[in-house]
Amino acid sequence: MRDEALAVAREKADPARKLNVLREFMQACVLRSLHESEAFTCLSFVGGTALRFLYHLPRYSEDLDFSMEAAAGYDPVKWLDKAKKDLTAAGFDVAMTWNDRKTVHVAWIRFAGLLQAVGLSAMPDQKLSIKLEVDTRPPAGAATATDIVNRHRVFALRHHDLPSLMAGKVHALLVRAYPKGRDWYDALWYRAQRPPVEPNLVLLQNALDQTEGRGKHDAQRWREAVQRRLEALDARVLRDDVAPFLENPEEAQWIEKDHLLAALGR
Numbered sequence: 001m002r003d004e005a006l007a008v009a010r011e012k013a014d015p016a017r018k019l020n021v022l023r024e025f026m027q028a029c030v031l032r033s034l035h036e037s038e039a040f041t042c043l044s045f046v047g048g049t050a051l052r053f054l055y056h057l058p059r060y061s062e063d064l065d066f067s068m069e070a071a072a073g074y075d076p077v078k079w080l081d082k083a084k085k086d087l088t089a090a091g092f093d094v095a096m097t098w099n100d101r102k103t104v105h106v107a108w109i110r111f112a113g114l115l116q117a118v119g120l121s122a123m124p125d126q127k128l129s130i131k132l133e134v135d136t137r138p139p140a141g142a143a144t145a146t147d148i149v150n151r152h153r154v155f156a157l158r159h160h161d162l163p164s165l166m167a168g169k170v171h172a173l174l175v176r177a178y179p180k181g182r183d184w185y186d187a188l189w190y191r192a193q194r195p196p197v198e199p200n201l202v203l204l205q206n207a208l209d210q211t212e213g214r215g216k217h218d219a220q221r222w223r224e225a226v227q228r229r230l231e232a233l234d235a236r237v238l239r240d241d242v243a244p245f246l247e248n249p250e251e252a253q254w255i256e257k258d259h260l261l262a263a264l265g266r
Helices: 002-010 015-036 047-055 076-089 162-175 181-192 201-212 219-231 235-245 249-254 257-264
Strands: 043-046 064-068 093-099 104-112 127-135 144-151 153-160
Touching: 002 015, 015 047, 015 064, 015 076, 015 104, 015 127, 015 144, 015 153, 015 235, 043 047, 043 162, 047 064, 047 144, 047 153, 047 162, 047 181, 076 093, 076 104, 153 162, 162 181, 162 201, 162 219, 181 235, 181 249, 181 257, 201 219, 219 257, 235 249
Parallel strands: 043 153, 064 127
Antiparallel strands: 043 064, 093 104, 104 127, 144 153
């Protein structure tokens, strides 16, 4: 499997794309192991990486984000131990850390030697890292589905449906401390679908109440709130953030305020 991962990365000449496809291959290996551990009886896959793996979002993503759906059977240390054994048996030099001291549990999976092997680093000790986050107290109201994924590996996973995923994205647009071009690209993608995706308003309201306090935001008026946030941002900074993660970097030019406002339905 290690040779396969390296071959996939070496097909790309551009360093950013080489890194993206290598990371994505390793993400698929981790997700396959979680599937085999039956982790998705407890978890749903969420976030930008879920959007890519399940709905073919044309941008790469860095982290694996999950929402706890059931506490019974939740055993991430066992799941990660299995993932480490699987990856080691497949030829990878892998180390893992786990932190469950906060509401969002965090794991880091680090692979040694891969970046040097594909020419992305001269230092053998520099590691490719994948971050896993599990929200153990997610807001209520998400709708879930289970689907088969075929991206580098075949596996099944439970995930939030598109309106619920978009609710998470709108929440990020409104509350993230440091605006990310990747969020705004994803918002444009949602609205470019036919029909345009509308956020799950129950989930969005619960998420906003949980993080911002009751009464600060009305999920029904999410468009106006997002538009106000957009007006204060520098589109150039947003484009620079998202371009390295796009399958077609030229699509970063779509991140213009007028385009986004039109997509939101101003």
